Amino acid sequence: MTEADAIRIAIVGHTNTGKTSLLRTLTRDRTFGKVADSAGTTRHVQAASVTLENRDALIWFDTPGLEDSIALYDWAAQLTAPGQRLDGPDRIVQFLQDPQASQRFEQEHRVLAQIIQSDAVLYVVDVRDAVLPKHRDELHLLQWCAKPVLPVLNFTASEQAHAQPWIETFARQGIHIYVAFDSVSPPSDGEQLLFDTLAQVLAQARPTLQALSQQAAKAKSERRAAALERIAQLCVRVAAMTVTVANDPQTVMAAQQEQQARVRHLERRCVTDLLALYAFAPDDYTASELPVTDGRWQTDLFSKEAITEAGLSVGKGAAVGAVAGVAIDVFSAGLTLGTGTLLGAAAGSIWQGVDRWGSGIKAKLLGQEAFRVGDDVLQVLAARQLRLIQALERRGHAASNRVNTQDKSGEVGEPFDQKAFLRIMAVARLHPSWSDSTSTTRTQQTAVLALHQCLAASPLLAN
16 A cells, blocks of 8 residues: 555544644644644644554545635635536536635635545534534535545533534434544544544445554554553562661651652653653643551551451451561571462461561561551552553543543442452562562562453453
8 A cells, every 4th residue: 555545534624623633632643733722723734644554544634724614605606607507526626726716715725625635524523612504504515525524523521512413413414424532532442433433434445444443443452551561560569669677766767768759759650651652741640649648658567457468367366476476486497488378378377477477577576677568559559550541541632631530530449459459469579579670580470460460450441
C-alpha cells in the first residue's frame, strides 16, 4: 500500500466544534494543530497519517471551520444557469471553479476542495449546541459532494450535551449511522469504534479499516499490559524495601524520612512512565502524597495487627511473647526458615509468623529497628496507579485539565483482590534484595507476574 492508496478522510464541521481536538486524540498527539476557544483557529488543511505494517493506510485531514454556511449554500445554489440542471457534485465543481467564490469563501473553498479529494467525511458537531439552519445547510453541502458522511457527536460527556436533536436532524438528511466520540473524554475503545463505524459507510475500504481497528485494539492491550507490568514492579520493589538501623529516636526518624522519600521518588518515576506510555506529559497529572502519618507508613512488628496479618490468632497461644520466644530459639540454633512456609502454610501457623517477621525480631534482639512499608500504603500505592491507568485510557489528548484520580464515584467494591495482593506483598518482603532496581531473579519475576494478573482483574479496568 502506497500513500496514494491510503484512505483519505476529511474532518469537517462548523467553527469550534472540536475537529482539531478529535485529531489530537486520534493521533495521540497533544501538540497536533492549534486548539483554542476562539473561532477559526484552524486556517489551513493539516494532515496526519495512520500506518499499518509500516505504510500509510489512512490519512486524516483537519480542515478549517465552516463559518458562513447559509451564504455558502445560497451562493452555490445560484451558480446554476437558467435551464441548467446540475446534480450535487456538479454544483460543487462549479463552485470550486468560480474565482469570486474562492475569494468570498476562502476557508470554505479549502474545505470543499479537500472533501472532493477524500474518500469520506467525518462531520464533527458539538452536541452542546442547538441545531440551527446553518448546520442543516452544511449537511446539504456535504451531501452535494457525494461522499459518505459519518457524523461524530463531540462533547457527549458534557452535562449540556443534547444529542437527540442532532440524531433526528441527520435522519432527516437520510444519515442513520453516526458515532459518539467525545474528544476530551473518549471511550477507552473509541478508536476501534470509529474505524468499525467507518467500515460500515466505506465498504470498499472495509478490509483496511477492520485491520486498523484490530491494530488499535492490540495497541490498547499492549499499553495496558506494559502499564500493569510497571505498577507490579513498583509494588514488589517497595514491599521488599527493608531498612535496619540502630534503635535510637533520631536515627529511626532519619531512616523513616529517607525511606519515605525513596518511595515517593519511585512512585513519581512510575507515574512519569505511565504518562509517557499513554503519550501524556508530566504536567498533565499532580499526585497527592502517600499516607505517612498516624503510624500508617511503618508496620509495627509486634503489634496485634502484625501478628494477625502474619497468620496467627492472638489469644490462642500465639501471642507476641510466644513469637519472640520461638524466634530466640531459632536464631540461637542458627536455623533459617524457607520461603515455602509463607507461600503454602495454613493460616494460624506460628512458623509462618516467624518466617515473615524473623528479620525484624532478630533486629530487635540486636538492639535495632527494621522498617518496612505498611500494607495500607502499598495498597494505596497500587490503587492510585490503577486509577491513573483508568483516567488515562478515558482521556483525550485535547484535554486541558489535569488528570483526576481522586473521584471514586461509581466504583463498586475494592480496586483489586486484597487478599491476593497482600499474599504477593508478603513474599516480596522476604526478599529485601528485590528492592534493588538491578534485581531480576526468576522468583521476583514470578511475583511480578502474579501481581500483574491480580491487578489486571481490577474492576477499575473493566470496559
